Amino acid sequence: MKRTILAAAAMSLASMAVAEQPASQSDVEARLDALERINVTAYKAPQADDTKDATVEAILQKADQAEHADTDADAPQ
Amino acid sequence: MATRHSLHNNAVRVVLAGLVLLYVGDIGASSRTYSFGTTDHYLTQATDYPRWAALVTRHAAQSVEIDACIDDATKCPKALKGYREVVLSGRDLSPARKIKLANRFINSRRWNIEPRRDDDWRTLEDFLQFGGDCEDYAIAKYFVLRRLGFAIDDLRIAITWDMRVQDYHAVTVVHLDDSVLVLDVDGPPRRQITDYRFLFSINESGIWDHKAGKRQHTDSHDVIQQGAQQL
Numbered sequence: 001m002k003r004t005i006l007a008a009a010a011m012s013l014a015s016m017a018v019a020e021q022p023a024s025q026s027d028v029e030a031r032l033d034a035l036e037r038i039n040v041t042a043y044k045a046p047q048a049d050d051t052k053d054a055t056v057e058a059i060l061q062k063a064d065q066a067e068h069a070d071t072d073a074d075a076p077q
Numbered sequence: 078m079a080t081r082h083s084l085h086n087n088a089v090r091v092v093l094a095g096l097v098l099l100y101v102g103d104i105g106a107s108s109r110t111y112s113f114g115t116t117d118h119y120l121t122q123a124t125d126y127p128r129w130a131a132l133v134t135r136h137a138a139q140s141v142e143i144d145a146c147i148d149d150a151t152k153c154p155k156a157l158k159g160y161r162e163v164v165l166s167g168r169d170l171s172p173a174r175k176i177k178l179a180n181r182f183i184n185s186r187r188w189n190i191e192p193r194r195d196d197d198w199r200t201l202e203d204f205l206q207f208g209g210d211c212e213d214y215a216i217a218k219y220f221v222l223r224r225l226g227f228a229i230d231d232l233r234i235a236i237t238w239d240m241r242v243q244d245y246h247a248v249t250v251v252h253l254d255d256s257v258l259v260l261d262v263d264g265p266p267r268r269q270i271t272d273y274r275f276l277f278s279i280n281e282s283g284i285w286d287h288k289a290g291k292r293q294h295t296d297s298h299d300v301i302q303q304g305a306q307q308l
Contacts, residue, residue, distance in 0.1 A: 043242065060185070
């Protein structure tokens with residue numbers, strides 16, 4: 001019985017050790033190369049978020065005013 | 078005989094203890110996993126990816142100017158004035174509202190498509206000044222949320238294959254209350270992630286390979302997209 005448990009546990013340990021083994025340096029380099037080759041250029045039109053939150057809206061409004069303050073000051077009277 | 082029996086018992090104990098340690102270690106490692114329907118395999122440290130490492134370095138250099146702007150509005154270049162308001166007014170919000178604020182603020186920026194051969198990754202400050210494309214939106218949201226107090230471990234930029242537009246796409250992913258939120262350019266934060274095939278994810282500490290997990294845990298119900306297959 002104990003031998004069976006021991007054998008099963010040893011097999012589990014061995015399989016975990018294989019699963020947890022860090023990728024080899026060449027594997028890492030190959031995957032980094034794959035990542036580097038990706039051109040992330042999908043076009044998706046930015047869309048407004050319809051789930052309005054009054055607190056967030058107030059902050060965004062302040063941000064917008066801060067960004068356009070100079071423009072407004074420069075506008076012809 | 079007694080000695081042999083005792084050795085046998087000790088061996089069993091050692092093996093079982095090892096199993097327990099591995100199990101506990103695995104729990105620790107998975108406290109911040111981003112399964113995305115795959116298993117995320119830690120690939121390497123973030124500094125091993127030159128494009129990202131250069132961006133983080135440039136962002137750190139620009140942070141001097143950003144910090145000065147946040148401390149004193151008169152030192153803000155025009156591009157950072159709105160950002161200053163977001164940081165000052167947003168830092169005491171709940172995490173859920175911070176996410177919503179960052180997502181909306183960045184999604185209101187200018188889309189500026191780059192030529193495919195010149196697809197540089199922009200820092201937050203460069204993005205606020207010039208706009209950018211999808212990965213620049215994702216990077217900008219990442220750094221806004223970092224400034225608003227989110228830990229590195231709670232944020233990643235995910236490189237995906239987007240099923241809807243059939244192209245490579247980048248999104249920001251945030252851990253909130255043991256669930257994962259995807260911040261995309263086309264709407265509010267979402268929990269629905271089936272539109273994306275996750276390939277890699279990155280934060281300031283590491284790079285994770287989701288395709289490696291896919292190879293080991295193939296789900297026969299998934300449709301493998303041509304673009305993703307190339308990886």
